[in-house]
Amino acid sequence: MGTQARTTSRRVREARAQAQKRTQTRHRYAAIGGGAIIVVLLAAIAFVLVDAARGEQSAAPAPSSTAVPAGTTAGGAIVVGSGPVTVTVYLDYLCPFCGRFERANSAELERLVADGTVRLELHPLAFLDDKSRGTRYSTRTANAVATVADQAPRVVLTFSDALFAQQPGEGGPGLTDEQIASIAAGAGVPTDVAATFTARRFEHWVASSTDAAFQRDGVTGTPTVKVNGKLFDGDLYTAGPLTAAITAAKGSA
Template identity: 40%
Template sequence: MMRKWGRSITAAGVLVAALVLAGCASGGDTSGGGNGGGATQTVAPGDLPTGVEGAAHFDDFALVVGDGDIDVRLWFDPRCPVCGHFEEAAGERIAALVDDGTITYSLHPMNFLDRASQGTRYSSRAGSALTCVAVEQPELVLDSLKAIYDAIPPEGTAGLENAEITSVLVDGGVDAGIGDCVDAETYTAWVQASNDAALAGIEGADISAIQGTPTLIVNGTAYRGDVIDTEAIVAFITSGGQS
């Protein structure tokens, strides 16, 4: 049975000190770019969507599900294998915390691993596709992110084509009409802007900027534990970032 907000998105955390060991490091490259890396792609603010549509809170660079008192924020790249490992370890439990009203979950897509997809901008396209779901079928955001990680391409490959991303989402329960938005790559510029904003700095947290994925921040405190330790992650979240 489909959950109220779908399955669950990855909620792994990375500590700053152990990021390279525990997650996918940005390597200081602030661009997914049109060529899979390299010079920063400038996105004019006027070219970006604004306001709130479905679960997409465009001004905050977040896809938001749930309405609980505990503020949980995740930065992720759809190509990051460690994010996928976390989803496997803890996704179901975090989905339950969304469903029972414990947490508000803000998901911030990044695309610095575009550089690892042979110029196809896979992270940008997959992030855009998830945003399409957030706008058109917000109740399926978490199911869709799980589906994307279940189908994560092998490292060093070009990644899935848009039609294949659509098939993955449809197999996860999304209406086939999502394909138009996926094919148009409607939100790739917004994903780029989300990426750049995260690397430039974040407010209200005990780290100054996002240095890689996955990064989990709960009530302003970054998770510094094992990214595949289900119980530790859940305890950190339910304690409001105190454990």
């Protein structure tokens, strides 16, 4: 074999060796990359399963019960007090603006209920369920408040206040059923009443009341507040303006 032929043969062998080396390298990187992808996928699956397990007991389907809480109106309101001025409040326990309204006005509203000025009509809605990662937090808390209104009405406002005091943020799973029951106990709700929250007895009522608020009452968001049926368009997030409107309504009654 001549020198040129040997040189050509050597170059062919070297090219093949380099090509094989590149192929092996690609396979090695592909295996590493594939392993990394598998690890990521397994981690994602594990996260979903853990998250689902966390919310499973909270995301139970609504029962077929059409029970209505005692002491509520045909329009879906929980009534507290019997004063001459009717204050109607539409709220969702996951709504951050409702939390701001509560912090500014709850003490005054409770005072005005206690002194016989206000008949408070509370509408607990559940339109933010899609903001609690499948646990239906708005529905669960509204059902809990309805349960207390039905069985322990004396402490329903205290319980409502307590829920807002520990309000979770939108986008998370919300509080668990056990945490809601614990808050209820701290607000004076009897243990046997809090134990019935998971029965979801008033979820159908909550859903119907929520639909009625938007379709019949013209509610477009929460909080929505009315004084003697007229929309209050003043400052909802500062103490004082709502009280002034209530006082004026009482004077003109």
